[in-house]
Amino acid sequence: MTGTMKLDAGIPSGPIEQAWDKARFDMKLVNPANKRRHTLLVVGSGLAGASASATLGELGYNVKCFCFQDSPRRAHSIAAQGGINAAKNYQNDGDSIYRLFYDTVKGGDFRSREANVYRLAQNSVHIIDQCVAQGVPFAREYGGSLENRSFGGAQVSRTFYARGQTGQQLLLGAYQALERQVDAGQVTMFPRSEMLDLIVIDGQARGIVARNLITGQLSVHMADAVILATGGYGNVYYLSTNAKGSNATAIWRAYKRGALFANPCFTQIHPTCIPVSGDYQSKLTLMSESLRNDGRIWVPKKKGDKRRPNEIPEDERDYYLERKYPAFGNLVPRDVASRNAKAVCDEGRGVGETGLGVYLDFSDAIRRLGEQTIRERYGNLFDMYQRITDEDPYKVPMRIYPAIHYTMGGLWVDYQLQSTIPGLFVLGEANFSDHGANRLGASALMQGLSDGYFIIPYTVGNYLASAKPAKVTGSHPEALAAFAATQQGIAKLLAIKGKRTVDSFHRELGKIVWDDCGMSRTAAGLKEAIGKIRALREEFWQNLNVPGSSDDLNQSLEKAARVADFIELGELMCIDALERNESCGGHFREEYQTPEGEAQRDDQHYSYVAAWGYTGSANPPELYKEPLEFAYVHPSQRSYK
Amino acid sequence: MKLKLTIWRQKNPGTKGKFVTYPVNDVNPEMSMLECLDVLNESLIERGEEPVAFEHDCREGICGSCGFMISGVAHGPQPATTVCQLTMRHFKDGDELVLEPWRSASFPFVKDLVVDRRAFDRIIQSGGYVSVSTGNAPDGNDIPVGKEIADRAMDAAACIGCGACVAACPNGSAALFTGAKIAHLGILPQGKPEQDRRAVRMVAQMHTEGFGSCTNIGECTGVCPKEIPLEVIARMNRDYLFGAWTERSEVINTIAPATDWNFREK
Ligand SMILES: Cc1cc2nc3c(=O)[nH]c(=O)nc-3n(C[C@H](O)[C@H](O)[C@H](O)COP(=O)(O)OP(=O)(O)OC[C@H]3O[C@@H](n4cnc5c(N)ncnc54)[C@H](O)[C@@H]3O)c2cc1C
Ligand code: FES
Numbered sequence: 065m066t067g068t069m070k071l072d073a074g075i076p077s078g079p080i081e082q083a084w085d086k087a088r089f090d091m092k093l094v095n096p097a098n099k100r101r102h103t104l105l106v107v108g109s110g111l112a113g114a115s116a117s118a119t120l121g122e123l124g125y126n127v128k129c130f131c132f133q134d135s136p137r138r139a140h141s142i143a144a145q146g147g148i149n150a151a152k153n154y155q156n157d158g159d160s161i162y163r164l165f166y167d168t169v170k171g172g173d174f175r176s177r178e179a180n181v182y183r184l185a186q187n188s189v190h191i192i193d194q195c196v197a198q199g200v201p202f203a204r205e206y207g208g209s210l211e212n213r214s215f216g217g218a219q220v221s222r223t224f225y226a227r228g229q230t231g232q233q234l235l236l237g238a239y240q241a242l243e244r245q246v247d248a249g250q251v252t253m254f255p256r257s258e259m260l261d262l263i264v265i266d267g268q269a270r271g272i273v274a275r276n277l278i279t280g281q282l283s284v285h286m287a288d289a290v291i292l293a294t295g296g297y298g299n300v301y302y303l304s305t306n307a308k309g310s311n312a313t314a315i316w317r318a319y320k321r322g323a324l325f326a327n328p329c330f331t332q333i334h335p336t337c338i339p340v341s342g343d344y345q346s347k348l349t350l351m352s353e354s355l356r357n358d359g360r361i362w363v364p365k366k367k368g369d370k371r372r373p374n375e376i377p378e379d380e381r382d383y384y385l386e387r388k389y390p391a392f393g394n395l396v397p398r399d400v401a402s403r404n405a406k407a408v409c410d411e412g413r414g415v416g417e418t419g420l421g422v423y424l425d426f427s428d429a430i431r432r433l434g435e436q437t438i439r440e441r442y443g444n445l446f447d448m449y450q451r452i453t454d455e456d457p458y459k460v461p462m463r464i465y466p467a468i469h470y471t472m473g474g475l476w477v478d479y480q481l482q483s484t485i486p487g488l489f490v491l492g493e494a495n496f497s498d499h500g501a502n503r504l505g506a507s508a509l510m511q512g513l514s515d516g517y518f519i520i521p522y523t524v525g526n527y528l529a530s531a532k533p534a535k536v537t538g539s540h541p542e543a544l545a546a547f548a549a550t551q552q553g554i555a556k557l558l559a560i561k562g563k564r565t566v567d568s569f570h571r572e573l574g575k576i577v578w579d580d581c582g583m584s585r586t587a588a589g590l591k592e593a594i595g596k597i598r599a600l601r602e603e604f605w606q607n608l609n610v611p612g613s614s615d616d617l618n619q620s621l622e623k624a625a626r627v628a629d630f631i632e633l634g635e636l637m638c639i640d641a642l643e644r645n646e647s648c649g650g651h652f653r654e655e656y657q658t659p660e661g662e663a664q665r666d667d668q669h670y671s672y673v674a675a676w677g678y679t680g681s682a683n684p685p686e687l688y689k690e691p692l693e694f695a696y697v698h699p700s701q702r703s704y705k
Numbered sequence: 706m707k708l709k710l711t712i713w714r715q716k717n718p719g720t721k722g723k724f725v726t727y728p729v730n731d732v733n734p735e736m737s738m739l740e741c742l743d744v745l746n747e748s749l750i751e752r753g754e755e756p757v758a759f760e761h762d763c764r765e766g767i768c769g770s771c772g773f774m775i776s777g778v779a780h781g782p783q784p785a786t787t788v789c790q791l792t793m794r795h796f797k798d799g800d801e802l803v804l805e806p807w808r809s810a811s812f813p814f815v816k817d818l819v820v821d822r823r824a825f826d827r828i829i830q831s832g833g834y835v836s837v838s839t840g841n842a843p844d845g846n847d848i849p850v851g852k853e854i855a856d857r858a859m860d861a862a863a864c865i866g867c868g869a870c871v872a873a874c875p876n877g878s879a880a881l882f883t884g885a886k887i888a889h890l891g892i893l894p895q896g897k898p899e900q901d902r903r904a905v906r907m908v909a910q911m912h913t914e915g916f917g918s919c920t921n922i923g924e925c926t927g928v929c930p931k932e933i934p935l936e937v938i939a940r941m942n943r944d945y946l947f948g949a950w951t952e953r954s955e956v957i958n959t960i961a962p963a964t965d966w967n968f969r970e971k
Contacts, residue, residue: 134760134823199834199893246830294954307764308762346740611756
């Protein structure tokens with residue numbers, strides 16, 4: 065079903081270079097003295113949520129920030145390894161805001177909004193300045209200036225990093241700014257609190273229902289605007305590089321309250337993860353893409369070659385990325401690198417026990433630069449690899465395989481980062497905004513911080529000043545109804561008392577989605593997957609076993625609520641993938657490929673954002689289309705040759 | 706391989722806890738300690754029992770969520786390794802492991818292997834930051850920072866806030882955690898202006914939380930998954946002394962520790 069509501073992103077008219085300036089000038093402002101009268105809820109304390117909470121607190125708003133971990137510092141952003149992009153051109157190698165913009169639009173395979181991406185590239189330079197001022201210990205040259213490295217999809221060195229712990233250092237910077245506002249009384253922190261519903265009154269987002277994970281108590285929080293920064297939904301696949309707690313519940317419940325969900329099938333498979341080793345496996349570990357700067361990817365030329373890597377002579381190795389893409393070599397974008405790894409494994413040339421792996425070899429780099437330099441660049445990643453696999457990557461090549469890593473899709477937002485529910489803003493990985501069908505490395509951190517530090521502080525003010533939300537309290541009937549519905553939802557999960565554990569359902573869901581809506585997709589496979597997911601959902605609500613009660617720390621119950629949402633979202637992902645009869649970025653439909661096996665876009669029919677609206681649990685979702693226009697970067701077949 | 710896990714089971718701070726021993730029979734040497742608990746928990750749920758509560762999130766050794774004592778050692782026997790990254794190949798068939806939560810009066814007990822580490826957040830609230838609001842920053846390259854300085858700051862900044870240092874310390878001191886932040890920011894030019902104030906306030910908060918005093922035993926750095934060096938404590942003491950002198954006329958406010966999970970809004 066296709067909806068008729070017109071999706072207006074509200075992109076300012078005029079030249080793209082001036083769009084954000086113009087938008088800011090046109091925005092209404094909130095009088096400084098009035099800011100403290102406005103309460104804002106920020107759900108999430110990752111890069112996006114922490115930076116937003118800190119900045120809004122600094123501006124004088126009364127902020128409440130929620131996260132499910134015991135401390136905001138543990139948000140999943142902490143795990144980002146490789147780096148953050150910025151168009152500083154410190155290396156004098158030809159970078160510019162325009163080039164970062166261009167690379168990101170092209171890298172996203174022409175499925176993102178130009179004006180948003182341009183603003184992101186503009187903000188990137190301020191992010192680095194802000195983080196340096198906070199004391200983020202970025203890597204430095206001996207002379208004291210900031211150092212850079214290269215990342216996939218770019219031919220310039222624009223990635224800033226702090227060893228292999230860039231996300232950790234950026235998050236700690238934002239977390240410390242947040243704690244400073246907690247100390248100042250501007251932000252109240254609610255750790256171990258999970259948002260379970262959105263309260264919408266008179267069409268505006270006015271609050272949330274949250275569960276205290278320690279006491280089990282539900283509470284209602286009312287506000288003038290709600291900001292979701294709850295991260296991505298990669299854990300639909302069960303095995304992913306995301307933290308175990310990462311979930312879609314906040315955005316999914318907002319979707320059910322009327323926010324549109326955009327491009328759910330745009331998910332990113334990261335090419336360099338440690339391969340799966342057994343069925344007890346609980347998560348996959350990423351080996352940062354930065355390794356592709358110095359590591360060379362290869363497989364044996366012969367099928368089923370069981371020799372040890374060091375015994376395979378140079379001329380019997382296939383450095384397939386360097387061979388097929390001489391211009392970018394090992395630094396092609398993630399979707400291209402992942403698909404090629406799958407292709408060589410499908411041909412039977414994969415390595416390791418399972419044959420699902422390719423080599424990432426540092427021997428050339430070690431010969432060229434010395435072990436010490438490699439240790440300095442990647443020491444902690446090499447250690448992590450060794451801890452997990454018991455193999456020494458300084459001596460034998462790493463084995464890697466693609467794994468689900470990031471979700472480009474998310475709640476639809478306009479240029480102001482506002483969803484289709486007025487007063488509901490969505491930041492960071494939780495929105496769909498800037499990465500199109502494929503995200504380039506080191507740009508998620510950039511987007512999260514751009515959204516939180518430099519966009520939401522303006523746009524939320526504009527909303528408050530123009531919408532002038534009326535006063536409401538927690539005893540409003542809508543709030544009471546949301547509270548009661550949440551309570552019933554929890555009781556229902558506990559009352560099933562079936563036989564299967566939550567994890568067993570989650571694993572099964574993950575397998576279905578990985579097989580049919582993962583690295584490559586077909587219409588037939590997707591249709592089958594939708595059937596299987598519906599059956600799984602049916603069984604879930606009849607045969608789930610959640611032990612314990614709802615009035616204390618109950619981790620099975622937490623998981624159950626999240627998995628219930630993942631099951632529904634998994635179905636929507638397949639529906640979206642089935643509807644998009646083209647291949648673009650991470651969405652590879654086998655039916656649509658070029659003779660060389662690259663993704664074949666269909667710009668004539670699919671140059672749009674697919675935004676889905678909820679119509680009730682028994683009804684199919686409704687599709688709304690936001691057409692994409694490219695006035696600056698002309699859509700072409702992406703070429704990394 | 707087969708292992709015996711003897712685990713501290715306690716429903717909440719109000720009930721009595723006890724050790725319960727569980728045999729786990731199909732342990733794969735490649736799995737992590739937490740995956741081993743996952744396997745145990747699946748079987749407990751299937752038998753209708755409550756699974757063991759433990760904290761975890763990233764399972765990559767970086768978020769600092771996980772952590773418990775394994776046979777008396779915080780995060781277990783492998784140096785520089787959190788329990789989520791500790792693979793079972795470090796144990797032998799037939800081993801018995803005793804798992805218990807961090808024990809510290811400043812980390813109130815929550816459930817099974819879970820404790821409340823919010824004291825750490827309050828220590829950071831008391832000055833573990835650079836007071837620079839968004840928008841105030843000069844260009845990133847305006848203030849040069851030598852590579853050695855940046856590297857040393859990074860060594861200290863690598864702390865994941867897991868709490869192993871406190872659990873391992875016979876005095877229950879949080880000096881390694883607090884010192885790491887004081888050192889990270891104090892070494893960098895960006896953190897200099899507040900160096901004294903920061904040290905004084907953070908140390909005062911550390912005492913208010915009831916953490917013990919540091920007597921230079923060094924157990925903390927021994928179990929630290931990020932191998933934060935003991936020097937950060939020396940740095941903290943130095944900055945504190947200087948700070949106590951320069952800030953001597955200031956009233957030092959500390960934050961009252963929270964003892965329960967009912968949130969009181971300001
Ligand atoms: C292993 C790994 C490495 C990466 N490396 C890089 C990199 O080098 N460069 C890069 O640019 N990107 C990288 N990424 C991607 C990047 O880390 C993420 O996209 C980004 O950090 C997401 O930030 P966020 O603020 O949107 O969400 P998150 O950091 O995921 O934070 C989500 C927050 O929401 C809270 N939350 C979620 N649901 C609820 C709820 N229902 N109620 C209350 N709170 C809730 C959580 O507690 C948390 O605080 C990496 C990702 C992974 C998995
Ligand atoms: S789970 Fe994150 S450090 Fe262990």
